[in-house]
Amino acid sequence: MNTNASKPHVLILGGGTVGMNVASELTKKLGSNAAVTVVDSRPYLTYQPFLPEVGAGAIDPRNVLAPLRKVLKGAKVVTGTVDRIDHKDRSVQVKTDDDVAVSINYDYLVIGLGAVPRTLPIPGLAENAIGFKQVEEAIAVRDRILANLAEAASTKDAETRKRLLTFTFVGGGFAGGEAVAEAQDMVRAALRYYPDLHPSDVRFVVVEAMGRILPEVGDDLGKFALKDMRERGIEVKLETFLNSCEDGIVKTSDGDEFASDLIVWTAGIKPNPVLANSDLPLNQTGRLDCMADLRVKGENGPLENVFAAGDCTTVPDLASGEGKVCPPNAQHAQRQAVRLADNIVRDIDGRPLVDYFHKNLGTVATLGMYKGVGQLFIGGKTIELKGLPAWAAARAYHVYAMPTFARKAAVIAGWATNAIGNRDILGIPESTDPRRAFELAAASTPKKK
Numbered sequence: 001m002n003t004n005a006s007k008p009h010v011l012i013l014g015g016g017t018v019g020m021n022v023a024s025e026l027t028k029k030l031g032s033n034a035a036v037t038v039v040d041s042r043p044y045l046t047y048q049p050f051l052p053e054v055g056a057g058a059i060d061p062r063n064v065l066a067p068l069r070k071v072l073k074g075a076k077v078v079t080g081t082v083d084r085i086d087h088k089d090r091s092v093q094v095k096t097d098d099d100v101a102v103s104i105n106y107d108y109l110v111i112g113l114g115a116v117p118r119t120l121p122i123p124g125l126a127e128n129a130i131g132f133k134q135v136e137e138a139i140a141v142r143d144r145i146l147a148n149l150a151e152a153a154s155t156k157d158a159e160t161r162k163r164l165l166t167f168t169f170v171g172g173g174f175a176g177g178e179a180v181a182e183a184q185d186m187v188r189a190a191l192r193y194y195p196d197l198h199p200s201d202v203r204f205v206v207v208e209a210m211g212r213i214l215p216e217v218g219d220d221l222g223k224f225a226l227k228d229m230r231e232r233g234i235e236v237k238l239e240t241f242l243n244s245c246e247d248g249i250v251k252t253s254d255g256d257e258f259a260s261d262l263i264v265w266t267a268g269i270k271p272n273p274v275l276a277n278s279d280l281p282l283n284q285t286g287r288l289d290c291m292a293d294l295r296v297k298g299e300n301g302p303l304e305n306v307f308a309a310g311d312c313t314t315v316p317d318l319a320s321g322e323g324k325v326c327p328p329n330a331q332h333a334q335r336q337a338v339r340l341a342d343n344i345v346r347d348i349d350g351r352p353l354v355d356y357f358h359k360n361l362g363t364v365a366t367l368g369m370y371k372g373v374g375q376l377f378i379g380g381k382t383i384e385l386k387g388l389p390a391w392a393a394a395r396a397y398h399v400y401a402m403p404t405f406a407r408k409a410a411v412i413a414g415w416a417t418n419a420i421g422n423r424d425i426l427g428i429p430e431s432t433d434p435r436r437a438f439e440l441a442a443a444s445t446p447k448k449k
């Protein structure tokens with residue numbers, strides 16, 4: 001792919017939190033003085049902090065997606081998968097959906113390829129579990145849970161009913177903790193329409209290897225969230241491992257064994273494995289080590305014109321002190337992107353780069369309707385929030401951070417509709433097999449003799 005040689009070409013890998021924000025800043029700041037290309041395997045950004053609410057039917061899935069072509073009008077968007085990075089040739093191999101490989105050259109490279117689920121070689125895991133990082137996964141979790149309620153209410157077989165109503169979440173960190181608490185809240189709301197089902201028929205199980213959940217909000221609030229979940233009937237198994245889940249039979253290290261129709265894996269992330277398919281140096285965790293100004297570190301100082309940020313990197317957290325690194329979250333990814341874009345503009349202009357410095361604002365998590373926990377750091381003070389104030393703070397912050405005015409408005413409108421008419425209780429698992437009804441109809445048509 002040729003680029004205009006008269007102006008610098010900035011190639012951005014990944015159109016997620018880092019990629020979209022870098023592209024947006026650069027097109028604003030540089031206008032027609034640079035060519036900006038964004039490559040992502042999806043034509044949209046997924047605002048992941050809202051996925052637990054998608055999984056719980058509280059937000060329409062479309063409303064957590066920002067269409068890259070609509071948002072990034074001044075940039076070229078390529079929908080394709082990064083296959084290889086050759087920095088010595090200043091080129092990136094990209095496979096487009098038709099499996100055609102194209103080579104894209106650059107003057108500046110920005111890497112924001114994020115992370116993928118960190119799985120373990122547990123028997124049955126790859127075949128039976130689902131992740132919780134993509135919008136289609138959150139939709140599938142929602143649809144499966146809601147469809148299972150309908151099926152369980154109609155079956156006479158006790159074992160089948162038990163399996164249909166057992167939902168397992170492996171990992172009690174941010175993603176898993178929020179996802180299970182939101183999903184359980186959805187079930188509680190839906191059960192009012194199922195006179196044949198009792199809340200005690202439904203089993204939500206969290207399998208967590210550590211001795212606590214939600215470490216991101218600190219010890220006290222983690223304990224509060226644990227107590228809250230247990231009081232709501234969510235079974236949280238601490239210091240417990242998933243041993244296997246072959247054929248949907250969950251076996252845990254505490255000796256428990258049960259059939260579960262849904263197994264959601266939220267036990268951590270690892271940097272995008274495509275980074276290993278490059279000539280860039282990676283650290284022991286497989287991440288790109290960055291300087292504080294977000295240039296990627298080489299063996300002898302920063303690599304020329306290569307910047308990176310977000311979940312696929314290790315970036316010094318200067319605000320937290322010597323030796324600290326930024327945790328992988330949207331709060332840092334979004335702000336690193338702004339600093340990174342400004343540093344590229346500075347580099348083009350021949351001005352000195354500025355180090356990334358961001359004081360943690362805190363962490364908020366929703367745990368269902370009107371429930372949440374949060375820790376805010378304001379003016380040197382730590383403010384702990386529980387219940388309704390935490391829930392309101394989390395929703396307000398994420399609406400603020402969700403890209404595009406239209407999506408913010410749609411999310412708020414959706415919440416308002418839910419508040420008036422209760423949230424939707426329909427799961428449509430058939431949507432993954434849309435030709436089935438037509439095939440059945442066609443099969444019943446007599447064959448032409």
Ligand SMILES: Cc1cc2nc3c(=O)[nH]c(=O)nc-3n(C[C@H](O)[C@H](O)[C@H](O)COP(=O)(O)OP(=O)(O)OC[C@H]3O[C@@H](n4cnc5c(N)ncnc54)[C@H](O)[C@@H]3O)c2cc1C
Pocket residue numbers: 013014015016017018019039040041042044045046047048049050051052080081082083112113114115132133174175272274309310311312328329330331332333364
């Ligand atoms: C369920 C869940 C809840 C979360 N909640 C919070 C929260 O409450 N607060 C918070 O601060 N953070 C939260 N996070 C974390 C936050 O979403 C991430 O830290 C943030 O999105 C990281 O930004 P990124 O740009 O590095 O990666 P991403 O936003 O994941 O972007 C990476 C992009 O790269 C693309 N990509 C990947 N591989 C390729 C390839 N080979 N070729 C082309 N494109 C590729 C992907 O499609 C994606 O668009 C949550 C995450 C999850 C999963």
